[in-house]
Amino acid sequence: GKIFIFGGIQMGGGPVDDMYSYDLRARVWNRASSVPQSVCYPATAALAGRVYVAGGCVRCDCSHPTSAFNAYDPKTDVWTSLPPLPEPVYATVGAALGGRFFVFGGVPGAIHGSGASPRVYAFDPASRAWSRLRDMPRPRTHGAGAELGGRFILAGGCTSTTPGRVCEEITGGVDSYDDGSDAWSPAPALPTAVYGIGAAADGERIIVAGGTPANGVPAGARTFTLDRGASRWAEGPPLNRPRNFAWMFRLPQGVGLFGSNPGNTYEDLVEALGAPGPFIDPGEPPQRAPAPAESPARPRTAVAVRAPAPALDAESPEQLPSAAAPRPHAHAIVIGVERYREALPRADFAAGDAKLTAEYFRRVLGVPEENLVLLSDDRATKSDFEKYFERWLPNRVEKGDEVYVYFSGHGAPNPKTGEAYLVPFDADPTYIEQTGYPIKKMYEVLAKLPAERVLLVMDSCFSGAGGRSVIAQGARPLVSVVQREVPRGLTVISASAGDQISNSYQEKRHGLFTYFFLKGLKEKGLDFRAVYDYLKPQVTRVARRRYNSDQEPQWRKGR
CATH class of the missing domain: 2.120.10.80 (Kelch-type beta propeller)
Incomplete structure (x- = not known):
């Protein structure tokens, strides 16, 4: 420091x-x-x-x-x-x-x-x-x-x-x-x-x-x-x-x-x-x-x-990697919603995970500061989603650029259709169609970009069964599956399968998925398939041993 x-x-x-x-x-x-x-x-x-x-x-x-x-x-x-x-x-x-x-x-x-x-x-x-x-x-x-x-x-x-x-x-x-x-x-x-x-x-x-x-x-x-x-x-x-x-x-x-x-x-x-x-x-x-x-x-x-913090575990994600040279054609939106305006449960550690992920995107992926947006809690409203995904990104991204998107927070299913939504700060699960941001729309927006590579990373779940998922009180959802057909040019790494929950790693004070995603990113860099191959068995193992639950991260790539 x-x-x-x-x-x-x-x-x-x-x-x-x-x-x-x-x-x-x-x-x-x-x-x-x-x-x-x-x-x-x-x-x-x-x-x-x-x-x-x-x-x-x-x-x-x-x-x-x-x-x-x-x-x-x-x-x-x-x-x-x-x-x-x-x-x-x-x-x-x-x-x-x-x-x-x-x-x-x-x-x-x-x-x-x-x-x-x-x-x-x-x-x-x-x-x-x-x-x-x-x-x-x-x-x-x-x-x-x-x-x-x-x-x-x-x-x-x-x-x-x-x-x-x-x-x-x-x-x-x-x-x-x-x-x-x-x-x-x-x-x-x-x-x-x-x-x-x-x-x-x-x-x-x-x-x-x-x-x-x-x-x-x-x-x-x-x-x-x-x-x-x-x-x-x-x-x-x-x-x-x-x-x-x-x-x-x-x-x-x-x-x-x-x-x-x-x-x-x-x-x-x-x-x-x-x-x-x-x-x-x-x-x-x-x-x-x-x-x-x-x-x-x-x-x-x-x-x-950036004065150094007290000594940490050498393998902790807080031990930041060396900074890569800025890559002016890289862009990123990083979102963490831990607290919500409505009476929703906290998505533990989501805001801190987003802040740390933004730092990793700068250091590992070389995203320049002027090309990176970090949205947390009340600065991650539905209008913020629309502003940055539907206007800011299309106005900045040019042919051959790279785009990285990270979301940590609650997901929600539409109880009637099973369609998956990201839950902004001001969303109401009772009216998720009107107040949530549809995954389907997210895919469509990202697919229209002229970028050479687009990566979407989501530490949330959409089953309505707890963890990082919420649902209207009294509703009985269909098992929600994040849209499996991913548009060409888009790669999606998500924290769990459609009928599973996404756990918080309480001992490490991170989302379980994000903890191993950042460790993998530090070790594997821009090889995202290698990052996924590293984190999937780690997340699955810890979820079963510590929380007696199934959590299997998913990889989908459009062709």
Whole structure:
């Protein structure tokens, strides 16, 4: 993994555009391409291998906030300009959630006199468009947040600002956001009101550090931790030095902090909290690259990109394969629907499976990011299916291209005809003909594409007998069989036969089929028949031994 540090305020000067990267394994600093615009207090996050930077100030006094939005690709060392934020804003909190880039709150005007904002915006890389979502329960600026247990936790900050003062009202309030349902709920409050804090999560807990409890009061060194599922914050080990406006990021084990502005003195010092702690100085400075000769001596925005997770089983799909070179003629749509709007059972692990499969499609199949759409939960409605399958794909795919489609979630049969449907987020099995997406239609859409190769992978079942299958209450379905006649040019790999269920692999926290599909993809690559020949006996064996059920993946290829 790498940490990217950019922008910020130079000691004795204004915002800067410099950017540096730090390789956690090699312990080396390297200079990277400068940010397109000098900026401080932007919203930042790493998403799908790119660093996103939105808004911020282009002058130290924040008299010139910006709506500029740019993305950095570490592979090419190139910045790309993207559609601007709907409004200029700074001192926000940025986050990557469910395949989208979020901007929470901030000051939507110049010099703190415009108040704190409750507004939330999300950018969808697939559609390259911003949308406004449900407002936060309270305005918030100069706060911090991190994802924990599938929810984004926002803590501390200011709820109002006035000219000449960074904060008029400081809060210790904490709010929890579910991006799947666009819903807010209260979370345990911090022990004290504070702003200018940093926040990061290590998978099991969120840590907030530093900050200032009141205007004119020196920065503090206190830290607080909230374990997953806990009802109150605990005081953690103190920082080695007071910090505010420092940036926190996840490390392979624990979290790190960079920079600070305690009392208008700027530092480039780094410290880390191991698991379980305490905070430590890294000791001797890391080995420097020949250029630059020194690490950046000014406070920066720090973003960690794909920091390695704790050690996993060497054969686990989470141990990602090496990245293949991008193949510009490859396209993919990846869908995972775990939660549904109607009172349907969850399709366990479907959203996470889709996210991981998208990463495999990038790394193994070489699908470029701009050619890949990831739809999860409430972003996988029937209208989304129609938009991307019936308009987006036909408008992009040219003769000789390759198309890969993956679906994880519920399937459903029509109880009267036995026809199979995929179940979008907003579907109702009682009215599956009107609200589901027919497999037959999917085949027809994919068959019309001028692509040389089309692969459809489905981790769902259509029998109405449980597992990843649903049916209208009280209905007694025919045994549903996914259409066996596959159009020419289309290959379909499905998780089970028509009268079987598709199991979740609870111990591995994946769909059983997807777990072995990804392992096979990592080993066999583009040889999809070899992938199928590997996964079928594995899935069949585990289903019988662990779940006492028959599950036999199917291979069908049009001729």
